[in-house]
Amino acid sequence: MCADTPDTSDLKYPVFLPETDFPMRGGLPQREPGWLARWAEIGIYDRLREKTGRTPFTLHDGPPYANGHLHIGHALNKILKDFIVRSQQMLGHDARYVPGWDCHGLPIEWKIEEQYRAKGLNKDDVDIVAFRQECRKFAEGWIDIQREEFKRLGITGNWADPYLTMDFHAEAVIAEEFMKFLMNGALYQGSKPVMWSPVEKTALAEAEVEYHDHTSHTIWVRFKVSKWGAQFTPVSDIAIVDFEPNAQTLLVEAERAKLANASVVIWTTTPWTIPQNRAVAFNPSITYTAVEVIKVAEGSTAKVGEVLVLATNLIQAVMTSAKVDEWRKVANLYDMDGTLLAHPYRGLAENGEWDYDVPMLPGDHVTDDAGTGFVHTAPSHGDDDYQLGLKFGLPMTYNVEADGSYRADLPLFGGQAIINADGKEGPANVSNIKALHGAGALLAKGKLKHSYPHSWRSKAPLIYRNTPQWFAAIDRKLDDGMSTYGETIRARALHSINQLVQFTPVSGRNRLYSMIEARPDWVLSRQRAWGVPLTCFTKVGAKPTDADFLLRDPQVNARIIAAFEKDGADVWYQPGFKEQVLDGIVNPADYTQVFDVLDVWFDSGSTHAFVLRDRPDGTADGLADLYLEGTDQHRGWFHSSMLQACGTKGRAPYRGVLTHGFTLDEKGMKMSKSLGNTVAPQEVIDQYGADILRLWVALSDYTVDLRIGKEILKGVADSYRRLRNTMRYILGNLDGFTEAERLDPAQMPELEQWVLHRLAELDTEVRKGYAAYDFQGVFQKLFTFCTVDLSSVYFDIRKDVLYCDAPDSIRRRAARTVLDILFHRLTAWLAPILVFTMEEVWLCRFPEEGSSIHLQDMPETPKDWLNEPLAAKWAQVRQVRRVVTAALEVQRTAKVIGASLEAAPVVHVEDAGVLAALKSVDFAQVCITSAIQVTGDPAPGEAFRLPEVPGVAVVFETAEGEKCARCWQILPDVGSHKHPQTCARCDEALG
CATH class of the missing domain: 3.90.740.10 (Valyl/Leucyl/Isoleucyl-tRNA synthetase, editing domain)
Structure with a gap:
């Protein structure tokens, strides 16, 4: 980082020291909830939706299951999604994010059954609608808990109106999507062995199986x-x-x-x-x-x-x-x-x-x-x-x-x-x-x-068991008029993978392709109570192979959908429902009502229909720009969504799929409560704050398994502190900055023009990185820029100008203009990652009511700031500066000098072009010495050299003159001006 601010207690004359209310310590665990409350108060998400004329970008949320506190995998998943939504919004899109929850299925049903068993009750003795209502209530409670836990991570989205697979409309659409399989010929009843849980007394999908x-x-x-x-x-x-x-x-x-x-x-x-x-x-x-x-x-x-x-x-x-x-x-x-x-x-x-x-x-x-x-x-x-x-x-x-x-x-x-x-x-x-x-x-x-x-739920061994089940045939020609990408579910899915979907990382393509290429027919039925029923009827006395075995009637289907829209899927279990929907169309006595429930993967696989297609904040074509989940979802949500949509839409419901790895402990071991190596998101937030957890994600390569633990988090926190100091330095030195000070780049010294060149380079890299979902690459580039280009070079060099030059000096105005430019770009570029910290930085300058960095777009950066010849020149200057700095450090270690301003080294340079570059700049200021001599003369043997910078040698000399009481430079003219013990520059600045 930049050198510490000097102790000014013994200064005779004032300098322009940084002033800011931005604290050195973040205090994130205590302060982050305040920003969350502020965002809710000013309605950030809704205000962003008011921006018109923007191309939509929709990341469709894979629904987590509503049955427990969040684990670190949840945090990783949602944070990655938030990086994308926020960055796409700031890149100029209308980035909509509707969080959702998976609510039906065995895990919740199992919990309610456990409660019954603890009371000595038998689930089968309870009215099924009453039992389903208890499952619904259980899910509602956990949704509220998880919603607050997700929001605490700084996740933006339509939290006021999420989607739930147990909403009445969702249940109606899930049934409607199922009935499309009924009508297009994909649905059949077969007797074949399926993975069966004797403990839970139901068939399981491959995605519900663990080994x-x-x-x-x-x-x-x-x-x-x-x-x-x-x-x-x-x-x-x-x-x-x-x-x-x-x-x-x-x-x-x-x-x-x-x-x-x-x-x-x-x-x-x-x-x-x-x-x-x-x-x-x-x-x-x-x-x-x-x-x-x-x-x-x-x-x-x-x-x-x-x-x-x-x-x-x-x-x-x-x-x-x-x-x-x-x-x-x-x-x-x-x-x-x-x-x-x-x-x-x-x-x-x-x-x-x-x-x-x-x-x-x-x-x-x-x-x-x-x-x-x-x-x-x-x-x-x-x-x-x-x-x-x-x-x-x-x-x-x-x-x-x-x-x-x-x-x-x-x-x-x-x-x-x-x-x-x-x-x-x-x-x-x-x-x-x-x-x-x-x-x-x-x-x-x-x-x-x-x-x-x-x-995966009871942890009990499974068996293969032959039972009558309902299947979706994935190789049967479908009667639906959607043959653009194939006539069967498998053909459409494989075409989608090959031609219509972009995978990040690309290895996800082969994984999903091979799974779908080899998979058997989809087992849709479960012998459970909590879920959307298979809304179909079979003819009494008919065989599954008979043409009239299944009742296929659009009017019956419409009645079922209408009833579900009004009262939810529970109505299927109400006495007389069969008669209600069949009356006047067929004789109800001729048909048997099916009471199996749908595989919950069919529920989540159908979300594209009731979220992307049906919601006002959905998409015009019912397709998502991106689905994002862990690698296990190649056999889970990515897979079921693909099969379901190929059966009802004729193609994949997504244009892109992003896959992340699993979370491991610091030793690379799988996390387990029994091993005591789990890391709970709330524990990290309580100790460090959510921004540290978000930064851990940004620092990691999410395409492989990610490690996390105490030592890793300490390293993340250290990186955060260094970045925070960078922002604090910028804020402090922008105190009182006005537009009147601003300089045009053409008027700026070369050093400032070099910083603008770097910003123009970064602008392209950051935009490309965010567009490619390369958050690690984006952050590494920005972090290196802040800690090396800025703190170790630019801030270090310009500190003297900012502290000591007159307010109207070109150098100081140029530096302050560049700091303002840096402020706007760094806050915007880092806002998708460090949502709380960049808001704090923004509000330190713009505390107006309703102001927020998250309402801004990434500033356009002029391409004419690019200056490759200047960049090449300053690369040479910095290389020589390294040798000088290293030579002075030897003298400081030997206690020959205490500060670099006590030196006036002689720099011997063999290359004429480099020599000319050094002579064209104030190299003493660049090296933070009181004087410097640059020469092409041969260097003496005892001169200091760095092997990695050939052709440059430094001979140490001490500066001549007196120490300026204001800027601490040692110069011959100190003491010869109006203000005693000052140099000419400081004397003029003091007036």
């Missing part, structure tokens, strides 16, 4: 061969030449006899799915081998003489797991299509539950990387299994209930739980392992720790 380490049972299971369809080549350790002429034939027959009693071995980590087995998959490209067990270790369940069929590459691994010490290869197998196996539980159930053949089917998903090279296939409990079952017509099973238990009448295992209500493992896995052992089918068992899907 944690989990220890699973592993089992190797024999499936006895009932009928071979495979070809085989015998293998023998005995050479055929040792046999009689018919030995090879005998060998083949012997090996064939062994194969007749062989078992195909599968490996699985879900023993509970064995009762649902319907096939075993193999890969035709894998080599398989039948091996005979010769010798086993103690404790092995393998049997000497039995023949096991395995992938050739996995024999050793399986034999080790099964504790088989010796074995021999019997035959190599290929073309196993047509082979039939017996279910391991064949014959165990009196009702013949498992007395069916298990076919072997080819599947590309089978590998020989691990396991046995065969995949146990239960079409009701896995996507690969389901797809294989679909291809070959395998029957689906319905053995698992919503609570994760087997159906009560399932033989052997009826009623047993896979996952208990508390999220712990139930008895189903162990019971199956015991049953397999008892049936002689268990070859080996073990445990495996691996990444496993869990519910």
Whole structure:
């Protein structure tokens, strides 16, 4: 920073010292709430909307969930959004920001259920409308809390009128958007395995799933061969030449006899799915081998003489797991299509539950990387299994209930739980392992720790479960007349990603593209109570594949929308609602009302319709300029919004997507309450103020994960203090500045013209940086400019002029004019980041009622301020100044001098051009010495040099003369003027 203001207590003559009420210490935690109140009082956001003729810019808010205090990730997200909204506004746009909240869904419903359980109540015994009202009230309470917490961060927006997914109009539009899927043919009911939470008794979307380490049972299971369809080549350790002429034939027959009693071995980590087995998959490209067990270790369940069929590459691994010490290869197998196996539980159930053949089917998903090279296939409990079952017509099973238990009448295992209500493992896995052992089918068992899907809310493990669900088909041709970007949801989405959307960073494009390219159909239904219902009706007695299964009637849809607009989605659950909307159109008795609720991602994916399209502060085309969220939203909000809009608008609802990373502690660890390494936004605000939190965001690269902690925040606070001192210096030296003092740039000395050149450069860089959302780059450029170009150079040099020149001197007027120019640009450029501090700086000069930096635009900076030749010259001057400053520091350290004004060094410069540049400026003033001599003469050997600045050497000399009592320069003329002990400049300034 600039040198400290001198102690003037012993000055005989006055100088023009800085004067400002802007304090050195910010006191942000105490003072920021006052500015928030002031902004609310003068209506900043509404006043900005009154500016006409501006191009709109709309950042559409991804709705946070209304169920808890803000964490540091919320702060990062909202601060980044605020940087964009404020900077776009100050760049000349009408930057509108409508904050919103996601209100429906499992997390809130789960909280209310917890309250019921604590009171010994059962949710299912409560009227569903009453239950929904409690969920609504819970969300309302947290919205009010979070709104104040967001505002405390300095976030601008339409806080008085946010959007809520539970508003009646929002619920009506969500239903309307769903019914577009109903009408265009995307909606269908299917029975397929979905990610299911036994604890919460509902299907979950991929975005609601998180993966944690989990220890699973592993089992190797024999499936006895009932009928071979495979070809085989015998293998023998005995050479055929040792046999009689018919030995090879005998060998083949012997090996064939062994194969007749062989078992195909599968490996699985879900023993509970064995009762649902319907096939075993193999890969035709894998080599398989039948091996005979010769010798086993103690404790092995393998049997000497039995023949096991395995992938050739996995024999050793399986034999080790099964504790088989010796074995021999019997035959190599290929073309196993047509082979039939017996279910391991064949014959165990009196009702013949498992007395069916298990076919072997080819599947590309089978590998020989691990396991046995065969995949146990239960079409009701896995996507690969389901797809294989679909291809070959395998029957689906319905053995698992919503609570994760087997159906009560399932033989052997009826009623047993896979996952208990508390999220712990139930008895189903162990019971199956015991049953397999008892049936002689268990070859080996073990445990495996691996990444496993869990519910993001209950944290309990999930299962794949076959249930009737409602889906949006993403590859079905839609009947909606919107084929500009494709005829299917997937085609439209992929086209949008490739052609219509700009991604920041660009890596987000590939991430979203690959997810949508490979995703299955969208599971829209949830078996819950708190949400927007699937507003559709099915025909009694019709099958899902029948053309008239779903009621598709525009008049019915219109009635539903009107009812939701008036009374909200609760009316769907009122007795007689079905009759109300169907009466006079179809016979209500012919139709069944669907009571599943929509995936909450459909809610938030629909926000473009009831926010961007429908609100007065929305957009003309219903599209947002930007969606901004964390990287997890490539499978969340970015994803669901894309699919939803492609199904109802025909394209992505956004033109741009910006992605930020997650927040980590200082060591790069994920934050966790159990680890005690979390950083709460309110704690930072209480200690430092919100501007420090905002500055932390600006100093970070948000495109990767961001670290935060005590030491990092200390560093941020130090950067803030340095910047604050810069602004304080500007304010202090502008005290009393009037337009009469202002000078035209052409009248200014070169040093001021150089500062204007830097401002013109920065103006371009700042505007480009804000437009590209490069806040780190913007702040780094401004911070470097303030601390290096200004504080270390310009302020340091011009302090003498500002303090000691006469008020009407050209140099002082030029410096004060430049300080005024700096004030207006720095406050505007930094206002989107340091919202409170720059307001404080602004009000120190313009305290008028209703005044605010946030009502200003970034000032236009004349391009003719650019002066590259001057900049090149001053780059040379500054390089030589570095050598002089370093040489004087040696003398100061040695206590030869106390201040640079005691010196009058000789500077030897080899380069003629540099020498000429130095002679054309007041280089003594530039170096803050009382005198200086610049010469092209060769430098003596003992002269001071800096290796990085060749061709420059400095010989130290002390200044000659007396010390001016006012400016402290040591000059020969001091004492020869009217005012004793002054130099000519000070004598004139004193009058």
